[in-house]
Amino acid sequence: MANDEERARDIAAAAGLSRLTDEHLAQLAKGVASIRELAAKLPKDLHWSEETAQVFRLPRPRK
Amino acid sequence: MTDLAYLGIAEAADLIRARKLSPVEYARALLDRIERLDPRYHAFIRLTPDLALEAARQAEGEIAAGNWRGPLHGIPFALKDIIDVAGLPTTAHSKVLIDNVAGKDAPVAARLKQAGGVLMGKLATHEFAIGGPSFDLPWPPAVNPWRESGFPGGSSSGSGVALAAGMVPAAIGTDTGGSVRNPASMCGITGMKPTYGLVSRRGVLPLSTSLDHVGPMTRSVRDNALLLQLIAGHDPEDPGSAEGEVPDYAADLDKGVRGLTIGLVRHFYTEDMQADPEQARAIEAAAEVLRGLGAEVREIHLAPLQDYATCTRIIIRCEAFAVHRRWLAERPGDYGELARQRILDGAAVSAADYIDALRLRARLTRRTLEAFRGIDAALTVSNMDPPCRIDDAAACARAYPRQARQPFNVTGQPAMAMPAGFTTDGLPLSLQLVGHPWQEAMIYRIGGAYEQTTRWIDRRPPGL
Numbered sequence: 001m002a003n004d005e006e007r008a009r010d011i012a013a014a015a016g017l018s019r020l021t022d023e024h025l026a027q028l029a030k031g032v033a034s035i036r037e038l039a040a041k042l043p044k045d046l047h048w049s050e051e052t053a054q055v056f057r058l059p060r061p062r063k
Numbered sequence: 064m065t066d067l068a069y070l071g072i073a074e075a076a077d078l079i080r081a082r083k084l085s086p087v088e089y090a091r092a093l094l095d096r097i098e099r100l101d102p103r104y105h106a107f108i109r110l111t112p113d114l115a116l117e118a119a120r121q122a123e124g125e126i127a128a129g130n131w132r133g134p135l136h137g138i139p140f141a142l143k144d145i146i147d148v149a150g151l152p153t154t155a156h157s158k159v160l161i162d163n164v165a166g167k168d169a170p171v172a173a174r175l176k177q178a179g180g181v182l183m184g185k186l187a188t189h190e191f192a193i194g195g196p197s198f199d200l201p202w203p204p205a206v207n208p209w210r211e212s213g214f215p216g217g218s219s220s221g222s223g224v225a226l227a228a229g230m231v232p233a234a235i236g237t238d239t240g241g242s243v244r245n246p247a248s249m250c251g252i253t254g255m256k257p258t259y260g261l262v263s264r265r266g267v268l269p270l271s272t273s274l275d276h277v278g279p280m281t282r283s284v285r286d287n288a289l290l291l292q293l294i295a296g297h298d299p300e301d302p303g304s305a306e307g308e309v310p311d312y313a314a315d316l317d318k319g320v321r322g323l324t325i326g327l328v329r330h331f332y333t334e335d336m337q338a339d340p341e342q343a344r345a346i347e348a349a350a351e352v353l354r355g356l357g358a359e360v361r362e363i364h365l366a367p368l369q370d371y372a373t374c375t376r377i378i379i380r381c382e383a384f385a386v387h388r389r390w391l392a393e394r395p396g397d398y399g400e401l402a403r404q405r406i407l408d409g410a411a412v413s414a415a416d417y418i419d420a421l422r423l424r425a426r427l428t429r430r431t432l433e434a435f436r437g438i439d440a441a442l443t444v445s446n447m448d449p450p451c452r453i454d455d456a457a458a459c460a461r462a463y464p465r466q467a468r469q470p471f472n473v474t475g476q477p478a479m480a481m482p483a484g485f486t487t488d489g490l491p492l493s494l495q496l497v498g499h500p501w502q503e504a505m506i507y508r509i510g511g512a513y514e515q516t517t518r519w520i521d522r523r524p525p526g527l
Contacts, residue, residue: 011410016392024395024403031408035380039416041373043423050422 004029067092068229069523072286075232076134079126086126086137090119090181093139097183097230100527105203106225108144108154110184115139118181125179134289136179140233143219144185145192146277147266148172155268156188158201158397159390169266170301171235171277171294178293183231186221192242192270193218193383194402196453207250207450208524209491214453214462216249216446218242222280223250227524233290234280239270240375241445241468243278244480244495248445251482251491251522253287253510254280256468258500259475260305262291263298271382272303273421274375274472283520284481284510288312291503307501315508321357325350325509326435328365328443328497331467335368338447338465345483345492346444349513353442356512363434363441366427371470374427377412377420384409428474432499435476440505443467445480445495449488467495477503481510482519489525 008029012020020028067089070078078084094112101107122137142148145155147165154160168176176182187205189195195217196204205220207213208228215224219236223246226234236243238256247254255278262277269275279290292312298304327350332338338346350360384391387406395403435441447465451458471478476497483494494513498506514520 007411015388015410017388017395017410019392020395024407027400027404028407028410031380031404032411035377035408035411035416038373038376039413041369042377042416042419043426046419046422046426048422050425 004032007032068096069282070232071283072134072138072232072281072289075138076136079137080131082126086119086122086181087116089137090115090139090183093183093230100228100230103206104208104224104228105187105205106221106228106230107141107184108156108187108202108221109151111151111182115181115183118176122179122181132179135175135233135293138180138233139183139231140175140180140235141183141186141222141225141231142172142235143188143222143237145188145237145268146172146235148182148185151185153268155191156200156202157190157399157402159394161201165266167266170263170298171267174294175235180233186219186225186234189218189220190399190402191268191387191406192237192239193405194399195220196459197399197401199399204453206453208527209251209489210450210452212452212454213450214249214459216245216450219246219254219280223247223252223254226250226252226280226282229523229527232281232286235294236278236280237267237270238276238278238472239274240379240472241466243276243280244445244468244478245466247280247480248493249450249491251519252280252282253284253479253481254278255287255291255479255503255506256471256477257291257295257503258477260303261501262294263301263304265298265301269386271379273382274378276472284507284514285313285316287479288316288507310504312504312507315504316511318508319356320353320509320512323358323439323509324437325353325358325360326363326438326441327360328441328467329362330364331368332444332447336447336465338444339449341486342444342447342449342492346442346494349483349494350442352513352516353509356516360442363438365431365434365470368467368470370423371427371473372464374420374423374473375469377416378424380405380409381412381417382409384412424473427470431470431474431476435499440502440509441497443495443497445493449486449490449492471497476500477506479506479510481514484517484519485522
């Protein structure tokens with residue numbers, strides 16, 4: 001938990017969230033733990049070839 | 064008065080066109096009803112009676128002159144308050160945007176106005192369409208009329224409540240992880256999340272741009288098809304908007320289901336999660352009704368609900384944080400606790416995990432669409448539970464993830480929640496119909512046949 005709080009402070013600083021109160025930082029620390037659990041559930045065999053449709057795409061000129 | 068309150072779009076349109084119902088009298092009757100009931104239900108953040116009566120008078124004059132625009136002409140509607148209307152604040156139910164006056168109409172609002180609709184006001188939402196129910200915001204949360212202090216679901220909570228309470232016959236909501244279908248299920252009405260890209264999101268405050276959908280909410284399936292017809296179509300200025308023809312969504316409403324094959328996704332509510340027994344029985348009973356009408360209903364298997372939930376939660380948290388970072392940096396104290404908590408989570412998502420969630424989305428979509436081969440549509444649960452009390456924070460928190468709607472935000476398929484009966488205590492139960500991409504008409508066909516057979520829509524909340 002102490003590590004999550006430290007991590008929350010680091011994340012807040014990196015993201016420019018300088019006005020978060022201790023209460024907000026405690027919320028973010030909970031988020032750090034919850035996102036870590038969530039990310040652990042991602043499949044481990046995902047490959048870059050499973051590319052998403054959200055790639056940069058230049059539109060062709062319309063005729 | 065009661066008859067006007069629960070008049071559907073299609074019925075009202077017939078009366079208005081035949082000049083048996085005055086749009087001005089209709090709007091006045093509903094405005095009176097809203098003023099009487101809304102102090103109890105809080106569906107509206109902002110009522111716009113002057114604008115409504117002006118639009119109603121204009122409609123009445125045009126129709127009298129023989130210029131009927133179509134089925135929404137002179138019909139009251141309302142918008143979730145994350146949708147821009149020129150000259151009105153778009154607050155997202157938040158102190159953060161309390162003075163955020165929109166410069167122009169979102170295309171979805173413009174289309175409804177162009178169709179002659181009468182805007183009655185802006186509707187309550189969970190804060191920024193993510194945090195709710197909350198009691199620490201500038202406006203109270205909407206309350207479900209089906210039970211004492213009832214939780215109406217969210218995030219399009221005001222839309223669901225306004226329809227259930229007979230305040231408007233048409234409303235627009237948005238759905239990123241189920242936010243049209245959840246209040247539809249809780250409030251005993253019908254809500255469609257159309258195919259991703261069918262309805263423009265421009266001018267709609269984003270929650271998670273790759274998962275956001277705008278959808279119609281009504282009391283009946285036919286009305287829902289009419290409303291979708293008016294808002295569907297390509298918008299070249301929405302990067303997610305798809306090109307293509309817009310079909311006639313009501314064309315197959317009366318064709319019935321004989322000869323159709325419907326996939327039943329039973330594992331969502333019996334294995335992945337255990338639905339409330341009355342809710343689970345309602346889905347099985349709906350399958351029997353459809354079999355009785357001549358459809359083949361057979362079980363199909365998709366990925367476990369938890370896989371879709373992991374994917375959705377990572378994407379929503381990450382994209383929502385990107386939208387809110389500046390406001391969270393400048394005025395974090397202006398957020399309600401729930402929305403701030405959920406959005407702040409996104410700061411902790413790594414870029415690599417976000418990309419992996421997008422890859423998982425592609426994988427889940429491919430596998431889901433493969434499972435839909437050979438069926439015309441699927442039937443499953445929407446909510447696992449009937450509505451709890453809104454003041455029971457633990458019950459609301461428990462209900463929040465107990466749903467089967469996120470899979471179809473992941474895949475972008477159209478999905479509609481509609482009434483499927485009532486608990487022994489008289490609370491709404493619901494079902495969800497899911498179609499192939501761009502096949503909303505098939506969902507309406509199946510939903511229409513089920514609705515005509517069961518007539519659950521005829522029941523009203525107690526005392527209304």
